[in-house]
Amino acid sequence: MKILYIIIILLEAVYLGNSLNILVVFSMPARSHFILGNSLARGLVEAGHDVTIVSPFEDKNPPKDGKYTSVKLEGMKETMESIDQNVNMFDLFDMNPFIFIPFMNFMGNVITNATLTNANFKKLVNSDQKFDVVVIEQFNNDALRVLACHYQAPLVMFSSVGASSWVNSLVGNPSPPSYIPDMFLSYTRNMNIWQRSVNVLMYLSKELSHRFFFTPAQNELARKHFPKCVDENGPITDVSLLLLNSHESVDDPVPYVPNMVNIGGYHVNPPKSLPKDLQEFCDNAKDGVIYFSMGSNLKPSDMSQDSKQAILSALGKLKQKVLWKWDEDHLPGKPENVKIGKWFPQQDILAHPNVKLFITHGGLLSKTETIYHGVPILAIPVFGDQKMNSAKAVAAGYGLSLSIKELNEEKLSNILNELLHNSKYRDNAKRRSAIMHDRKVKPMDLATYWIEFVVRHKGAPHLRVAALDLTWYQYFLVDIVLLVGAVVASLMLASYLLLKNLCCPRKTSEKIKKN
Template identity: 60%
Template sequence: MNMKTIHYIIFLHAMCLGNTYKILVMFPVPSPSHFILGSALARGLVNAGHDVTIVSPYKDKNPTENGKYSSIVLKGLADIKDPLENIKLFEIGESNPLTAAQLMYTMGNEVTNSTLESINSENSNIYEEKFDLVILEYFKNDALLALACHLKTPLVLFSTMGANLWVNSLVGNPTPPSYIPDLHLSYTDNMDFWQRLMNVFMYSAKKLNDKFFFLPFQYELAKKHFPHCVGEEGPLSNVSLLLLNSHESVNNPVPLVPNMINIGGFHISPQKELPRDLKEYIDNAEEGVVYFSLGSNVKPSEMRNETKKALLNALGKIKQKVLWKWDEDFLPGNPENIRTNKWFPQQEILAHPNVKVFITHGGLLSTTETIYHGVPILALPIFGDQKMNAAHAVAGGYALSLSISKITEDDISDALNQLLNDPKYRENAKKRSALMHDRQVKPMDLAIYWIEYVIRNKGAPHLRVAALNLTWYQYLLLDIISVVLIIGIILMFVSYLLMKKLCLSRKSDMKIKSN
């Protein structure tokens, strides 16, 4: 029996056991790593027997053959990366956190506008179809929340990160800045006074930016495309569920309201065979292999020449073989122990027991995959949440982190020497891996259960917390605090007047007695 037959039997089995729902999955961010998550979730839903339409900037090169799976490409969105590439991500990494955050806001506005324009020009039939549910990747694209209102379906949001300031307000989840660092800061949950002060500043700056600049722009986009789904407070949306690409083995534990579900690691697929030549290369590495990849968005060829030279010299001196994901056909000055390629099967490489260290940019997908397989990390964070992920990994004892804009050959050599020769890093990585695997339910099964739960329970409004019905000053109890302060001040003032009057009266009595 071949694999196609097995998939078909699984699909028929799922169809017989439960209802088949029609689900719209929208992942509009022009990033291959985001598409990996979206397509993995869509395929999981198809395997569970559902009819899925995925909307993204990319064409699925290997569409699933079992079940109903259709892909709609948002034309032109993949080109949005070009202006970001002109800025150069290595330069973004050297900018201050506010500048990096503002870039994400700008990208959010551009992606949202282009998504809506693309749907209108090429794929307007989406608006006419009947869906049971909309799953939307949330990435500063608030106008798209109105799509669920337009289609009259419940809304499930997906966050490519864990709980953070961006998404918490959408479901009323608390975000105490005392121990939850902003995603653009390289802090852990154990912050000193100055870090907490900087964290509060970042929170406040982002909230003000949302209030006066970002959200008004998004609301105008929503009014333009879904005028009947926009109220005084913005797009009419009721988030039924928020799926988080996180897990306690990777992210710090934080409070979650009932409709927030951690499914980190759901995209990790069953292990496949490595290509024969690559398998032989790793198998025959007597001292092991160091794997080096800066992800799908970063072009390592754009690094400073000094940085490239430092990496090449340091990697060329180690006994291990090196696999380096390099974006060009040729790497000048490449030592004999380094093998480059434009693409490597990352999950399969990390799963090989001969891989000793993963040099990574610290993206959440790469971090999740290396923890899943228990491989120590040398992090070279560049932008976004990568600095925070690297800080968490270092605090967890399975990683070291270096600033890619300041590294020297000695820095890299020292870090590699520690990671390769001190067993504590691999032991800690294995402990984290055990935590990720020690789960009551597989993350994909958990995601499917809650998605079906929301549909079965008509949006599951009973999971919605009352915090969403409060204004910001009510949520912070500022009205109560103000009343208590006013009453306290009045009582103190009255007490002062009474005491003053009493003192004057006593002085008067004493004066009369003396006379």
């Protein structure tokens, strides 16, 4: 018995010796971002690490073993809601995608400043707490990278939208605009010449805006709060690892440098039993169930009256039952086959075998979850990356898209009938689901391994590509082009002068003879 006790003590010592103290910062005041951050934090806790998560939200049922600590950014959510209440998000559908650049930069500066000045955040960074690694969601909050310098720890960045212009430059990842569309555009990888032209303009606009406006503002915020961790180039830090909320089953294949890792789908949990009323609702739906949700940021009640009436009329004609995530207690004109609720366990509903279709706004989390469970979609995109996500779903053949601007009863009914009665959409969704599930390693285990890896190898500088050491004109070979151009121009000039000298003396001698 004594020997067994000693063995247990030794095993605990080894276990604790491998435990890391990890800081996870997801400061975006949006519920979908917290889902990603909290899922990552909980997964790291389950792997045996101590995690402190900084977010405007809190987990209502946190892990009980004491390894999970929440630092709530009080007031952040309310600040965002005060901004949102003056904006009908459905009006953003018609916004020019180029206008999103300054809009997102403005929001990024507001949220970053609110984070750095938050009382709970300042209490954390002014304490004597140490961290072995810092994990930050990159979402127009470049100044927060100073935390890696402050804690003298490796920096892991997380991209909630996969590889994009927001994160590629952090690790020197190539992103050819010839076949990689910007996330604010509704293009797929098969772009025509006009679309590629617009895409190039979007890339250039983002780069110029970030270089001359957004980055200086973020550097100033970082310098104000952490002056010792900022030089003339900005926060003093290198990105050791970039975790991407993407996967080949959801996104197009694109280039990745060695320290970029796909973990898309890590937040999806094994399905649980539904609450009794929902279980009965779905079980008794002999013709199937349609699940309808516009995500956590959009309020369906803000849709125009014409759009709401068109949806109600089209849904009321269906044999299928409908679960509609609705933000108010009542829905005037609700058909008998429609059940509303302010919240539904989305993942568990999509896992039910009677669910035939998912009507969605095209958010990346919803798209990932529907592919995980093999359910086709009808996308009604509104803003941000939703249009591109929807276009990719159509191109991949597991869904159709309908513009909120063109939504009417006839069009909606035709699309619903096509999706419900043409098996190709469900077959393609199942095919994509099989790809997502065909993994050697679970995505959360992969994230845990790589976070531990960069700590073990002191930031893993051997994964850092040389592109990060080049200026923009060196990276794009502008200096080589200018050098070659100068050489060619010199040779042409020398040839011209040589020919001139060979030809001109003859003309001169001929003039002398004539005289």
